[in-house]
Amino acid sequence: MSDESTDANARHAAKMKKIKAARDRMMEGKTEEKGLIMVHTGPGKGKSSSGFGMILRCIAHGMPCAVVQFIKGTWVTGEAEILRNRFAEECRFFISGEGFTWEVQDRERDIAAAQNGWKIAREQILDPEVQFVLLDEINIALRYDYLDIDEVVDFLLHEKPRMTHVCLTGRNAKPELIEAADLVTEMSLVKHPFRDGVKAQKGVEF
Numbered sequence: 662m663s664d665e666s667t668d669a670n671a672r673h674a675a676k677m678k679k680i681k682a683a684r685d686r687m688m689e690g691k692t693e694e695k696g697l698i699m700v701h702t703g704p705g706k707g708k709s710s711s712g713f714g715m716i717l718r719c720i721a722h723g724m725p726c727a728v729v730q731f732i733k734g735t736w737v738t739g740e741a742e743i744l745r746n747r748f749a750e751e752c753r754f755f756i757s758g759e760g761f762t763w764e765v766q767d768r769e770r771d772i773a774a775a776q777n778g779w780k781i782a783r784e785q786i787l788d789p790e791v792q793f794v795l796l797d798e799i800n801i802a803l804r805y806d807y808l809d810i811d812e813v814v815d816f817l818l819h820e821k822p823r824m825t826h827v828c829l830t831g832r833n834a835k836p837e838l839i840e841a842a843d844l845v846t847e848m849s850l851v852k853h854p855f856r857d858g859v860k861a862q863k864g865v866e867f
Contacts, residue, residue, distance in 0.1 A: 695824065696823055699828040700829050700839060701829070701831075701846050702830070702831065702845070702846070702847055702848070704832060704849070705847075708830040709797050711846070712795045719751075719752070719793045720751045725752075727795070729785065730754070730756045730757065731796065731797060732802065738867040739867060755781045757777050771802075778796075778799070779799075779802075783820075786820075787820070793826040793827075794827050795827075796829045797831075800829060810838065814837050
């Protein structure tokens with residue numbers, strides 16, 4: 662190894678040592694544990710996918726979990742298939758929607774389905790055995806006022822058990838929910854094949 666390479670490695674090691682020391686100091690103050698309210702929103706792809714990724718983490722860690730899926734009711738998805746068929750004991754899976762709102766075309770049915778989904782969601786969140794609840798596409802139901810945003814936020818802030826995690830996904834998350842959340846991720850859209858005429862495909866979109 663040349664002297665130049667040796668010097669570069671030494672500088673890199675010194676830099677990383679400083680970074681590690683700074684990180685260690687920062688982490689010393691991070692000792693609290695709590696159940697988080699998480700929101701995945703934005704126009705980009707990956708909101709539900711990220712939520713289901715956390716569901717798989719929970720299963721791997723032996724944490725009982727539940728999914729309440731709003732809106733996508735009639736769409737057969739890979740996540741529903743695998744969780745219902747292979748991990749039914751580890752993860753409860755509920756579908757409340759009848760399909761996308763533009764397919765159902767009946768506001769009263771949409772509202773009834775969303776209200777039923779929220780009833781199930783509250784039951785799962787309050788169940789002491791459940792440690793993580795994914796409310797997939799609930800933001801869509803909130804956007805169209807199928808659910809009362811004040812009721813949802815008040816429940817999450819004042820009735821959710823302290824150590825229960827809840828993740829809410831979907832575009833156009835309301836400001837009240839974003840304010841109440843502990844963690845908010847906004848997925849941005851840079852490119853999407855749909856714009857070039859490519860349809861939704863198995864394993865990628867569903």
